[in-house]
Structure formats: C-alpha cells, structure tokens
Amino acid sequence: MVEAITAILLVAGGIFAFIASVGMLRLPDTIIRMHAATKAGALGSGLIFLALACYYLELSITLRALATVFFLLLTAPVAAHLIGRAAYCSRVNLWHKTWIDEFANICDWCETSAEEEGASGCELEEKGTQ
Amino acid sequence: MMGMEGILLKGATEAVLILLTLAILFAFIRLVIGPDPADRIVALDLISVLIVAYLGAFSIYTGEKAFLDVAIAYALIAFLGTVALARFRERLAKKSRNGKIDGEG
Numbered sequence A: 001m002v003e004a005i006t007a008i009l010l011v012a013g014g015i016f017a018f019i020a021s022v023g024m025l026r027l028p029d030t031i032i033r034m035h036a037a038t039k040a041g042a043l044g045s046g047l048i049f050l051a052l053a054c055y056y057l058e059l060s061i062t063l064r065a066l067a068t069v070f071f072l073l074l075t076a077p078v079a080a081h082l083i084g085r086a087a088y089c090s091r092v093n094l095w096h097k098t099w100i101d102e103f104a105n106i107c108d109w110c111e112t113s114a115e116e117e118g119a120s121g122c123e124l125e126e127k128g129t130q
Numbered sequence B: 001m002m003g004m005e006g007i008l009l010k011g012a013t014e015a016v017l018i019l020l021t022l023a024i025l026f027a028f029i030r031l032v033i034g035p036d037p038a039d040r041i042v043a044l045d046l047i048s049v050l051i052v053a054y055l056g057a058f059s060i061y062t063g064e065k066a067f068l069d070v071a072i073a074y075a076l077i078a079f080l081g082t083v084a085l086a087r088f089r090e091r092l093a094k095k096s097r098n099g100k101i102d103g104e105g
Helices: A002-026 A030-056 A059-089 A121-129 B004-033 B037-062 B066-098
Strands: none
Touching (some): A002 B004, A030 A059, B037 B066
C-alpha cells in the first residue's frame, strides 16, 4: 500500500517536472517561461520529496523530506520574483501578443529603488535617454 | 520479498528517472539557446530544481538515505546561486541604463 502511494506520488512529480521543462523549451518569452519553470518545477520536486517521505517512513527521514518541501516552497517564489525583476529591468523582449504592460508608461520604476542615486527616477530616465 | 507493488515501484522509479533526465536535457537546451541572460538564469534555476528532484528519485532507486542530505545542501546552494545571478543581472541592467552604453549586456 505504501509502495503504491509512493509510486503514484513519484510518477506525478516526474510528470510535473517534465511539463515544467517542456514549458521552458516551448513558451514564447522569458517571463512566461519563468511561470512554467518556477511553479511546475517546484510542484514536481515537492511531490517527489513527498514520495520519499512516504517511502522511508522513519521520523528523521520523513521530517527532513518535509523540511525540504517546505524550503522549496519558500525559496521558489523568492527566486522567481528576483529573476522576474531582473528580466523586466533589463528590458527583455516581451511576447508580441502581450497587451498589458503596466509599468511601460511609468517613468522607470527600476531606477527609483537604486540605492546610491539621490535623484528621483524620472530625472534619471531623462538623463539616460539623452 | 519483492511483491507486485515492489515491481511497480521499481518500474515507476526508473520511468521517473528517465523523465527527469529528459527534463534536464530540455532545460539545458534552453540554457544554450536562450536569447537573453535572464533566460539562462531561469534555465539554471530550473536545472537546479530538477537536480534536487533527481536526487530524491535516485534516493528511492538505490535505497541510500544519504542522498536526502545531498539534496538539502544542493537546494540551499542553488537558491543562493540563483539569487546572486539575478541581483547581478539587475545591477548590470541599471548600470548600463545610467551610464553610456545602452546596449544589452
């Protein structure tokens, strides 16, 4: 019974990880690809570690496997946020069907968070374009 | 000892290992062809998550519990690497926008 549950969780995790990778290869732009990579990838490896927790059924191993799942779920959004921010700040090309880009007309929100610059973002942007 | 379910589990583990190998291969293709450096960072992040999953599946395949510790340590280091690469890319973009070069790094 335990082995059947382990097999089901394992196969589900493997399929989700594979879907994440196919999405990584086929989706049209960086930010859409990031969607596939971070969500489906974290789900896939989380399911595989749940299978590991079911398979051994010892306290120390199961706790460590659950801690790994927790850690993956904690770090995947942080990494995704940082990569997405870096991609958007570096003006990566968006997909041609993207019809909403809320920061496109705001004068450069990336610059306003720069630490050393005393000036506001708008002035920096005007300086930068000339 | 090896019952019906044991054979099922062994087959499932082998299938999952093959799937994960293919997945790492696809992510590696994106790592090579990715047009922007941000694409490559995303691909590296996915590859590290997939390697963590692979270590978990391999621990079931071999019955070796020590791979779990390897997976935990690898997940920690991979997260730090992804954060460092993303911060680097963002700072590079800001610098190239404030400075003279407007081209992509």
